[in-house]
Amino acid sequence: MALSLAFKKPSLKGSIQVPGDKSISHRAIMFGSIATGTTTVEGFLMGDDCLSTISCFKKLGVQIDVTEDLVTIQSEGEASWKEPSEVLDTGNSGTTTRLMLGLLASTSFHSVMAGDESIAKRPMKRIINPLREMGADIRGRQDGQFTPLAVQGTQLKAIDYTLPVASAQVKSAILLAALKADGQTVIHEPIASRDHTEIMLEHFGATVNRENHVIKLEGGQKLTAAHVQVPGDISSAAFMIGAALITEDSKVTLTNVGINPTRTGILDVVEKMGAIIEIEEKETAGERSADLTISSSTLKGTEISGDLIPRLIDEIPLIALIATQAEGTTVIKDAEELRVKETDRIAAVVTELSKMGANIEATEDGMIIHGPTVLTGAKMTSYGDHRLGMMAAIAALVATDEVAIDDPECISISYPNFFEQLNLLTN
Numbered sequence: 001m002a003l004s005l006a007f008k009k010p011s012l013k014g015s016i017q018v019p020g021d022k023s024i025s026h027r028a029i030m031f032g033s034i035a036t037g038t039t040t041v042e043g044f045l046m047g048d049d050c051l052s053t054i055s056c057f058k059k060l061g062v063q064i065d066v067t068e069d070l071v072t073i074q075s076e077g078e079a080s081w082k083e084p085s086e087v088l089d090t091g092n093s094g095t096t097t098r099l100m101l102g103l104l105a106s107t108s109f110h111s112v113m114a115g116d117e118s119i120a121k122r123p124m125k126r127i128i129n130p131l132r133e134m135g136a137d138i139r140g141r142q143d144g145q146f147t148p149l150a151v152q153g154t155q156l157k158a159i160d161y162t163l164p165v166a167s168a169q170v171k172s173a174i175l176l177a178a179l180k181a182d183g184q185t186v187i188h189e190p191i192a193s194r195d196h197t198e199i200m201l202e203h204f205g206a207t208v209n210r211e212n213h214v215i216k217l218e219g220g221q222k223l224t225a226a227h228v229q230v231p232g233d234i235s236s237a238a239f240m241i242g243a244a245l246i247t248e249d250s251k252v253t254l255t256n257v258g259i260n261p262t263r264t265g266i267l268d269v270v271e272k273m274g275a276i277i278e279i280e281e282k283e284t285a286g287e288r289s290a291d292l293t294i295s296s297s298t299l300k301g302t303e304i305s306g307d308l309i310p311r312l313i314d315e316i317p318l319i320a321l322i323a324t325q326a327e328g329t330t331v332i333k334d335a336e337e338l339r340v341k342e343t344d345r346i347a348a349v350v351t352e353l354s355k356m357g358a359n360i361e362a363t364e365d366g367m368i369i370h371g372p373t374v375l376t377g378a379k380m381t382s383y384g385d386h387r388l389g390m391m392a393a394i395a396a397l398v399a400t401d402e403v404a405i406d407d408p409e410c411i412s413i414s415y416p417n418f419f420e421q422l423n424l425l426t427n
């Protein structure tokens, strides 16, 4: 159902707590299902993607209870998992699909995994190639490049592997498979990607050796249940950061936002563009978090490339939008990974922002944006991609006319109360 947004150049004021981090929420369910005992998760993201992860592990026989404030996982470890009689449906979630492959590959049973039409187009051989080197038996379309994927679990062996792409999903799938592999697995990561898996392995009692972009994990380690405190998702917070920056007379506080350094590229970039942003770090039991206070700012263009890209990969649609309001040129390079997310996010961002009058052009591995430009109303397509839907909604705040979004429901993939919170800040 389409949604029409017509803001009257609003200012944003107030304080909100964005929903829990999607990457950490996925991993809390996975590790709670691997560990022996009762794991509790506070601040879990009740978004579609993370609910897909819960659904898949319930089909493996893991007991998972969900209330508004707490998710409780009771498991006797991977050995207690049951061979699923149903297809494991991963919905729209690349993280669920790819990390589960690492776990299913080392079980003692057969399983089949499939997702939605977006997942069916996303590359899986980047995961299956290293898992096959470990001895995994995985079949799928085009020799395992695409779902549906059939996995015959087996005993795996350790590998020494250099990641061909800066992907935390590839790294994490190998680490999860390595937990039950014979020997020590070594992963070389030329460019750092988010390290939530490494942190959570240690949180659940495993020993992980990390130095100079090399990660070593001994197989056979047992994990023990734990409590997980999930901070707010900085990838969701990014949209509210951008909203405050590009509107006039705004001041917004986002409480308890995760500031894991492998995820804070967005903060580095907006500060370099001239953003007025206060960061007050909090004491937490889990990963680092902070209260962020963002005020309307005059922004200037910048260049975003190299090692910075994996630290803000999901924020690039939002960054492209704020670049349309910045003085000068913004160049985004080395971001070819965007072409294999839920959509081809380079093509989609350029097409959609161009509809609103943005001066933006696509390159093979990124985009170039000239600003500032006045954005007009338009009929925006989300392509079923939550981050495109949110980009369109934030763009509507500064558009001269009404903005229609074709599938606003897709935003619940990662931010189920997005419109509720946006309305709270604009009223």
Ligand SMILES: O=C(O)C1=C[C@@H](OP(=O)(O)O)[C@@H](O)[C@H](O)C1
Binding pocket: 022, 023, 024, 095, 166, 167, 168, 169, 170, 172, 193, 194, 313, 314, 337
């Ligand atoms: O490991 C994760 O939780 C994620 C890793 C990233 O994907 P890649 O690892 O494919 O870059 C990111 O785009 C995704 O939203 C979540």
Ligand SMILES: C=C(OP(=O)(O)O)C(=O)O
Binding pocket: 022, 049, 092, 093, 094, 095, 096, 314, 341, 342, 387, 414
């Ligand atoms: C790409 C994303 O997630 P996933 O890879 O889990 O689908 C995202 O959240 O932008």
